[in-house]
Amino acid sequence: MIMTxxxxxxxxxxxxxxxxxxxxxxxxxxxxxxxxxxxxxHSDAATVEGGFPGxxxxxxxxxxxxxxxxxxxxxxxxxxxxxxxxxxFLAGSCGYCEFCRNGDLVNCKNQEYSGIHHDGGYAEVMLAxxxxxxxxPDDLRSxxxxxxxxxxxxxxxxxxxxxxxxxxxxxxxxxxxxGHLAVQYARHMGxxxxxxxxxGDTAQLAKKLxxxxxxxxxxxxPAAALQALGGAKVIVVTASGGKTIAETFKGLRPGGVSINLxxxxxxIQVASVxxxxxxxxxxxxxxxxxxxxxxxxxxxALGGVSAMIETVPLEEAPAAYAKMMAGKARFRxxxxxxxxxxxxx
Ligand SMILES: [Zn+2]
Ligand SMILES: [Zn+2]
Numbered sequence: 001m002i003m004t005x006x007x008x009x010x011x012x013x014x015x016x017x018x019x020x021x022x023x024x025x026x027x028x029x030x031x032x033x034x035x036x037x038x039x040x041x042h043s044d045a046a047t048v049e050g051g052f053p054g055x056x057x058x059x060x061x062x063x064x065x066x067x068x069x070x071x072x073x074x075x076x077x078x079x080x081x082x083x084x085x086x087x088x089f090l091a092g093s094c095g096y097c098e099f100c101r102n103g104d105l106v107n108c109k110n111q112e113y114s115g116i117h118h119d120g121g122y123a124e125v126m127l128a129x130x131x132x133x134x135x136x137p138d139d140l141r142s143x144x145x146x147x148x149x150x151x152x153x154x155x156x157x158x159x160x161x162x163x164x165x166x167x168x169x170x171x172x173x174x175x176x177x178x179g180h181l182a183v184q185y186a187r188h189m190g191x192x193x194x195x196x197x198x199x200g201d202t203a204q205l206a207k208k209l210x211x212x213x214x215x216x217x218x219x220x221x222p223a224a225a226l227q228a229l230g231g232a233k234v235i236v237v238t239a240s241g242g243k244t245i246a247e248t249f250k251g252l253r254p255g256g257v258s259i260n261l262x263x264x265x266x267x268i269q270v271a272s273v274x275x276x277x278x279x280x281x282x283x284x285x286x287x288x289x290x291x292x293x294x295x296x297x298x299x300x301a302l303g304g305v306s307a308m309i310e311t312v313p314l315e316e317a318p319a320a321y322a323k324m325m326a327g328k329a330r331f332r333x334x335x336x337x338x339x340x341x342x343x344x345x
Contacts, residue, residue, distance in 0.1 A: 007123035008317040008335075009058040013050030016122075016318040019058075023125060026073035029092075030127050033085065036142040036340035038121030039064030039309075040317070040324045040333040041150050042177065043089065043263070047115050048321060055116060061321075063089040063114035064149045065121030065128070066142040067339070076130045084136045085128075086297070087114055087121065088149040089287050092132025105289040122317050124337045134293040137301045142340055147177070147307040147332040148300055149293060155182035155236065156296040157288030158259045159189060164233040166190035171232040172211075173222070173248055174239030175202040177324075177331045178261055181307055182236050183209040188303040194229060196222045196248065217247065226251025233257075240264035245282060254278035259285050307332045314338075 003023045011017045026032045040062075046052040047061040065087040069079060079085065093100050093108035100108050114120045118127070136145050148156075155178050164170050170191040172182040179195070186193045187210025194213040195206035203214035215225040226232045231253025237244050240262030246269050249258055260268070260282065270282060288296070300306060308331045312320045320333040 005123060005125040006314065007060045007119070007125075008314065009060045009119075009122075010048045011058045013057070014048065016048060016321060018315055024127055026071050026127050028074045029076060029130055030073040031069045031076055031079055031085070031130055031133065032071040033065070033067030033087070033126045033128055034070050034339040035065055035067040035121050035124055035126050035337050036084075037066045037146040037337070038062040038335045039147040039150065040320050040329070040335065042324065043150070044115065044321065045325065047120070052116050059115070060119035060121075060123050060126075061115040062121030062123070062335075063087065064146045064151070065114065065126060066136055066146045066149070067121070067126060079130055079133060084142070086134035086136050086145055086149045086293065087126065087128045087132060088134060088153055088293055089113055090132060090289075091117065092129030093289075095131060106286055122314065122335060124314065124339060132290060134290050134297065137297055140297055140301045143309060143311050143334045143336060144306050145297055146334050147309060148181075148296055150287060151178050151307060151332060152181050152300060152305075153288045153293045153296045154178060154261055154285070155238070156185050156299065157292050158182075158236055158261060158285040159185050159234070160292065160295070161285065162234040162236075162259060163255070163257060164191055167192060168233040169194060169226070169229055169231065169253075171196055171226055171235040171248065171251065173217075173235060173237045173244055174262065175206050176238060177307070177329065178238035180205070180209055180331050181305065182238060183211050184303075184305040185299070186236075187211070188299070188305060192229075194226060194232065222248050223251035231256065234259060236261060238262055240266075242266040242268040246270060249274055249280070249282070252278070252280045254280070257281040257283050259283050261285060309334045311336050
């Protein structure tokens with residue numbers, strides 16, 4: 001067995017380096033993965049740029065990881081060596097805190113984040129907590145499964161837990177890494193789907209992905225456009241920035257909810273009368289628990305929902321990350337290691 005592996009680490013804020021590391025042994029409750037693919041997500045910036053408080057360097061980013069288990073730590077049950085598994089942003093619940101005991105694994109008080117509190121998937125090998133693992137359906141390639149573990153789970157989970165019923169109008173704001181998946185999920189879940197984006201150039205794509213309506217927020221007032229369609233029951237806002245919420249909020253029908261998925265420091269300004277009269281809500285949604293991730297992958301495989309991806313060898317991670325940060329990825333960059341059998345078709 002080769003006793004070292006290659007990883008791309010943020011050595012200090014702003015610097016990604018290819019390094020060789022000794023092979024680690026999984027601790028209690030952990031598994032060791034031979035990583036096959038890892039998606040590049042905008043949240044990786046929290047690691048690479050040092051935006052996350054208390055992060056210690058060097059740190060390997062990456063939280064859309066698919067790999068094969070090659071060693072089990074003590075006490076791991078229900079997972080086997082050779083099994084293909086995924087790791088998302090939430091690294092695994094503790095099982096004993098108040099929220100875990102109440103079945104709310106997402107809000108576990110002792111949850112760590114992959115690639116932030118410990119090393120993530122920009123590597124050939126990763127240690128992962130068994131309680132955070134996701135099973136990968138056999139008919140999903142590793143490169144296709146990877147972006148679904150964060151971008152997919154986040155949008156699928158938000159829509160799945162939203163109050164909309166089949167036939168209701170659901171809007172997706174922002175047709176990027178998250179939005180292009182949200183449109184597909186919304187369509188496959190049986191909603192009437194409106195895609196909102198700035199500039200008309202993504203309209204054709206949004207239609208192809210399943211949107212019934214396309215709204216150009218640069219050319220028209222998106223809230224008025226949604227009201228003209230009867231008002232949205234749910235608006236999934238994938239673009240970050242408080243303004244994007246405010247811009248569309250009046251497009252909600254009474255009882256509707258605007259679900260924010262794009263994290264940013266900007267405050268959200270909504271007039272209280274728009275909240276009260278019509279009983280509208282502003283909400284956030286944080287990825288999902290491992291069972292919801294399982295469902296995301298199965299639903300995607302069954303329905304043919306997939307992210308548009310560009311694969312790059314692991315060693316080119318710095319360039320892939322830079323392309324994603326520049327907003328030039330169409331739509332998800334996926335790193336592939338030499339373990340990966342998920343080469344593009
Ligand atoms: Zn992510
Ligand atoms: Zn917990």
